[in-house]
Amino acid sequence: MKHLWQTRLKQHSQAQFKYLKLVFNDHFVLVLIIMLGALLYGYSQVVKSMTAAWWLPGALAIVFTALLGIGRLASLVQKADATFLLPKTTEFPKYLSKARRYSLGLPLVVLTFATIAVIPMLKVLNLQVFDAIALGVSLWAFKDADLWLQVLSFYQGAPKWAKRRYLFGIALIALGFGFYIHPAISLVVSLVVALGLRWQLGVWLDPAHLDGLQLVAAEAKRMGQIYRFYNLFTDVPGLQGTVKRRKYLDGIAKTVFKKQKNTWAWLLIRSFLRRTEFLGLYLRLVVIGALCLVFVQQWWLALLLSALFVYLIGFQLLPMYQVHDDIVFSYLYPLPASQKPQAFKALIGKLLSLAAVVLALGALAGGHWLAAIAALIGGLVIAIGLAVWYLPIRLQQFAKARS
Amino acid sequence: MLDIQQLTGGYGTVPVLQNVSFTVPDQSIVGLIGLNGAGKSTTIKHIIGLLKPLSGKILVNGQSLDDDANAYHQAIAYVPETPVLYPELTLQEHIDLTIMAYDLDKKTAWAKANDLLAKFRLDNKLAWFPDNFSKGMKQKVMIVCAFITDAKLFIIDEPFTGLDPLAVHDLLDLVQAKKAAGASVLMSTHILATAQQYADEFVLLKAGQVRAQGDLATLSDKFGIADASLDDIYMAMSEEGARA
Structure with a gap:
């Protein structure tokens, strides 16, 4: 299973690299750099003239909750797995946990950069760098819990409350309190949620209840979205859209x-x-x-x-x-x-x-x-x-x- | 009806078929028999014009594809082994499309279609997307679309796997009705017992070449087995390869 994950990851990275090279061609990179520069300049201008308005902490809580939604479970499973890996059902959770750890990488980078980017705004709210670290850690903990919930959603025995939308609800409230009152609140809530979830997890990750077909369908949908994005820049062979009756x-x-x-x-x-x-x-x-x-x-x-x-x-x-x-x-x-x-x-x-x-x-x-x-x-x-x-x-x- | 002369061809420049010659006489049902990889599907792809011969000739109703592509295609109806459908079209629209493309008379074609749809129990699914059907049901859609045309030559690639026994029976009835109406049928299959029962002649393909053609008696003679069944002949042919 460990070997399988490594092979899949290698194939996946090679394919992504090939397409990313085509997406980020010279012209596009130039346009991106100019746009990024303009964006940063605009942002610095906005922050300079910013006051601690009553809605600012709430808006920040909403933005960060939305950012938590970025990053899906990249299981890299293929259609044939539902049949061929049937004899390996008991070992499959190991594969999934590797996939989950890999899926955590990109969102954590994004959340970290977002936290750093928001430091000037936190100053407006009279929060210090130490508070930004607390915010960053709580975002990491929430994302960790989110990805466990995504894994859990493919197990039939999972409890009804183990849904991503409830987690985002809790995150929104915790971050709101964090920005309005003290960041320690969101830090404590997120750690309790993430650690509590991990503690209880073993009970629900019963290999017998893994819904392989749903896992395959979800991964196919996720890759389809990625390839459709690439398809805006280059021809992706074998890309198939779906059909609606309309x-x-x-x-x-x-x-x-x-x-x-x-x-x-x-x-x-x-x-x-x-x-x-x-x-x-x-x-x-x-x-x-x-x-x-x-x-x-x-x-x-x-x-x-x-x-x-x-x-x-x-x-x-x-x-x-x-x-x-x-x-x-x-x-x-x-x-x-x-x-x-x-x-x-x-x-x-x-x-x-x-x-x-x-x-x-x-x-x-x-x-x-x-x-x-x-x-x-x-x-x-x-x-x-x-x-x-x-x-x-x-x-x-x-x-x-x-x- | 179909006359293949010295056909050599395949994918790219690598020939899969070597000097294949056989005929499908008017008003006859011919079974195309051979192991996996013997060249059955490749032969069919050449006949319907998906592949271009490296050398040799294929005549349908006396015409080649180069003489008059439209007349050539008009004379052929094809049921593929793996059903392929337009994902964006409903069942009803597949029949509309066939009628349009072959310029069939709407009334008579729809009368035939409704008959066939009822026979295959698809008549209540006209508004559905057949692309989401099961394999057997998709195959039935393909059969309906093929059999409403006025084609002279029906090419049916392995029709019996995936169809329920009732549908196999109905398909064989349709094939015989088309034969009685003057058409010819070329059918590739592995279901030898059915082929033996319904086909007038057989073409035995082996490693890209025609090993033998004829009715059961002729084949029995050629292989030197008295009162052979198609199954006996098939086994004899596959063992020849093992010895060589």
């Missing part, structure tokens, strides 16, 4: 009539509406873009922003062309080879033009006529340019890569 969108789907020449258009619009990886992203980017444009007054900035958002959306929709590649029937239907690329170009063209219109409406809502017109033009130029000029080139690359 019956309320059938009205839109039915705008494509059932005719042989519409076969691909009919299928693709359903892929867009029902596959979780496309519609959500499209809506989010359109809404964020429109909100940004509400505050933009300069026409040239509106033009650039709108073009940028349409471009981003267009790129995120590209993988939709390949989602049916593994389905053999996509190649067997007696349809002209040109039908799929044409249907895809038409759909992308429509979606991006619609996005451009919504972005322009955002600028209009801000009351900036000129910016709205500029946003519309910028968005439409990119929408049509992508659909008419860029897509044919890219789709040919897709086809080549496949054959």
